[in-house]
Amino acid sequence: MDDAFLRKLRHGAGLTDEDERVLQDLAKPVRTVNAHADIAIEGSEPHHLPLILEGWAYRYKLLDNGKRQIISVFVPGDLCQPFGVVPQFLDYSLAALTPVTFAAIKLNAIGAAATSSPHIRKALWWDLLVTSTVERERIVSLGRRTASERLAHLLCELWARLNLVGLTDNAAYDLPLTQIELGDLLGLSSVHVNRLLQELRKAGLISLRGRRLVIHDLKEMRELSFFDDSYLQLQDHSRIAGSGFRRQ
């Protein structure tokens, strides 16, 4: 589904056919990497903005003590960097979790697209807002939620994000993260992740076999982790700056 990006951005702003055409042309050139391959590494100078078309990727940082923290995971339709600026060097690495196809968008191209249409500009800003909100929610999870709340919250978050781009099958979706990777994302050891998953299974809340997750009781999972999807800003009413553009 190379239109996951469009599906997602439509939640952020009303897009005209012309807008959608412009956005579709943007997603070039397309590249492919193998599972577990690095897309960009810490300290390197980025030359483009990666937009995930297919597969999952993740942003991570390796610490001096040998530990790893996964900062964000990216699913199809996710833009992996803010659209308006490219840093001199990356402060994190970006890698593929599965085989990934992504568009290496040129900064000038996306800048021109944003300039050309207020709807596109609005949608891109909305996307940036959602991305940073998800990261903030990760801070809350790591700082003040228990391990089981964290895990359940993550599974709910991923369901909501995948649902946004049509990659859920009712309450089921493909979850390509190993328990080690889940641990590095949740700030836990893989052993503990294993035990938490078993608890959720025993409670009849989920099934997880062979990278396929089924959430049997989404409502209960949400209550258990105090998950509230309003932070994803799915109702679109944000306002953007620039060129006298006002709320639609």
Add this chain to the structure above:
Amino acid sequence: MDDAFLRKLRHGAGLTDEDERVLQDLAKPVRTVNAHADIAIEGSEPHHLPLILEGWAYRYKLLDNGKRQIISVFVPGDLCQPFGVVPQFLDYSLAALTPVTFAAIKLNAIGAAATSSPHIRKALWWDLLVTSTVERERIVSLGRRTASERLAHLLCELWARLNLVGLTDNAAYDLPLTQIELGDLLGLSSVHVNRLLQELRKAGLISLRGRRLVIHDLKEMRELSFFDDSYLQLQDHSRIAGSGFRRQ
């Protein structure tokens, strides 16, 4: 110092006198709130972008279990929201840590400023980059650093950020956070923060009395917490999108 914002942005881009004049005019209207007062609360619709002129503020979230996570702290010169968009409602609250004076910048005004000058646009994007990088580093701390590393890292981070805007006095600065607030920021209990501070004091690394912090051995503090300020992107070479503008 109402020019902390300018001092900060100069690190992000070369600014002309005209740029600086525009930015200075932007910081209006100015408001004041008492210590511990909310500036904006979760769920409300924001009408402006708060820019801290004096004092410290913080972004936090209250959980259903009664706990609080402080997501970011803002010091003079910090813009508390991305400059290009205002969400429909806030997913967090913003409050004053000390008495705070801040500018309530209108979205249109900052948008116009960004449109008017590529340098301003670049500086604002750079600021956004730094803000999100600091938040990512918080994720790393909460997920994979020990409690003492977290604390030492925070003290180094704050030193670097305050130094950027001229609010350090060599290796000393005013730290208006209580131990409870430090705990809510670091994902720790205030009791444990207390003990960690004592360890740092006993090791001769810091003094902290009456909201005044002195770091006696900045080098050692950095090593102890694996602090590397490169993530703050102080050397400015980022590139921004739009209007054919290229790297300077």
Add this chain to the structure above:
DNA sequence: CGGTTGCTTGAGATCCATCAATAGGAGTGG
């Protein structure tokens, strides 16, 4: 098949939270 990777389980250790009590300051009103 042998090797690799990921999952599972057990046992013990540790970090950090929680509970509880005391003490110091800062403000407030009489």
Add this chain to the structure above:
DNA sequence: CCACTCCTATTGATGGATCTCAAGCAACCG
């Protein structure tokens, strides 16, 4: 100026959540 209160800092004791180490197993793959 004193009595009172509130908030913060401090200290001790205890328990629990989670980590680490270690071993066995299942699945996959060249």
